Amino acid sequence: xxxxxxxxxxxxxxxxxxxxxxxxxxxxxxxxxxxxxxxxxxxxxxxxxxxxxxxxxxxxxxxxxxxxxxxxxxxxxxxxxxxxxxxxxxxxxxxxxxxxxxxxxxxxxxxxxxxxxxxxxxxxxxxxxxxxxxxxxxxxxxxxxxxxxxxxxxxxxxxxxxxxxxxxxxxxxxxxxxxxxxxxxxxxxxxxxxxxxxxxxxxxxxxxxxxxxxxxxxxxxxxxxxxxxxxxx
Numbered sequence: 001x002x003x004x005x006x007x008x009x010x011x012x013x014x015x016x017x018x019x020x021x022x023x024x025x026x027x028x029x030x031x032x033x034x035x036x037x038x039x040x041x042x043x044x045x046x047x048x049x050x051x052x053x054x055x056x057x058x059x060x061x062x063x064x065x066x067x068x069x070x071x072x073x074x075x076x077x078x079x080x081x082x083x084x085x086x087x088x089x090x091x092x093x094x095x096x097x098x099x100x101x102x103x104x105x106x107x108x109x110x111x112x113x114x115x116x117x118x119x120x121x122x123x124x125x126x127x128x129x130x131x132x133x134x135x136x137x138x139x140x141x142x143x144x145x146x147x148x149x150x151x152x153x154x155x156x157x158x159x160x161x162x163x164x165x166x167x168x169x170x171x172x173x174x175x176x177x178x179x180x181x182x183x184x185x186x187x188x189x190x191x192x193x194x195x196x197x198x199x200x201x202x203x204x205x206x207x208x209x210x211x212x213x214x215x216x217x218x219x220x221x222x223x224x225x226x227x228x229x230x231x232x233x
Contacts, residue, residue, distance in 0.1 A: 016044045019108075024186045026090055034071055038081035039090050041067040042104055053114035053123075055094075058082075058101025089180075094118050144175050151183035152193070159190050170197050 007013070022043075030036050041064060046054045061067060061078060071077040082104065085091045092115045093102040103125075105111035117123035142150065144163055149155045166175055178196040182188060 016047045018043055021184055021186075025184050026088075029088065032081065032084060034077045034081040035084045035088075037070050038067065038078065039085050041070075042091065043106065046106060053105060053111060053118075055103045055105045055111075055114075055125075057096075057103050061104075144172065144179065147176060147179050148190075151179055152188045152190070162190050162194070166194065166197060170201065174200060 018040075026039075027036070030039075038061075042056055042061070045056050045060065045064065049055075061082075062075065068074075068078070071081070082091065082093070082102075086093045086104075089107050092105040092107050092111055094105070094115050095102055105115060114123060118125060144167070145155055145160060148159070148163060163175070174197060175193075178193045178200075181196055182192045185192075
């Protein structure tokens with residue numbers, strides 16, 4: 001093993017910005033070293049990109065000598081790492097035509113919006129034509145109770161009741177997203193999840209979904225039941 005000689009010092013040292021949530025919420029979940037290496041290399045490559053959206057084509061990853069060396073030159077390891085990182089939600093992938101490989105983006109609000117626009121044809125990328133989205137995995141999604149235990153903590157009878165009450169007020173997709181949002185910000189409590197749902201129902205979501213798009217056909221539903229006192233008129 002060649003010993004690392006240490007980081008250089010001085011004003012010419014370059015750094016790569018990494019979100020704090022990577023260390024608090026994502027890295028504790030990663031057990032595969034190839035996945036970790038690949039995500040970090042993609043973050044570093046994206047940091048030098050200009051324009052909107054910032055993305056990395058699959059071919060660029062293959063051409064990254066340092067990345068491929070860290071993966072023992074194995075394209076199979078690269079594909080496996082990308083698949084796991086995408087399924088975990090660290091990365092977004094968009095299918096492109098003619099077998100040229102997917103493009104990869106970091107999973108943040110801006111990139112999610114960009115990916116949707118690319119797939120719908122609303123956003124065109126120079127030299128790249130988007131294909132159909134990847135088919136959804138056949139593995140069923142965990143129910144909200146399992147999702148809570150996987151991301152937040154122990155499911156007690158009282159918390160289960162609160163989640164059932166929330167099911168009656170909000171779409172299931174909202175509850176799933178709120179659980180993930182709470183986990184991402186390391187706010188692991190049912191109280192924080194309820195607050196997220198309350199804010200979305202009264203102020204709307206960043207994806208353009210507003211109160212009128214929830215299960216209810218009118219605003220009155222939010223003023224009934226257990227959570228009615230939490231919603232402002």
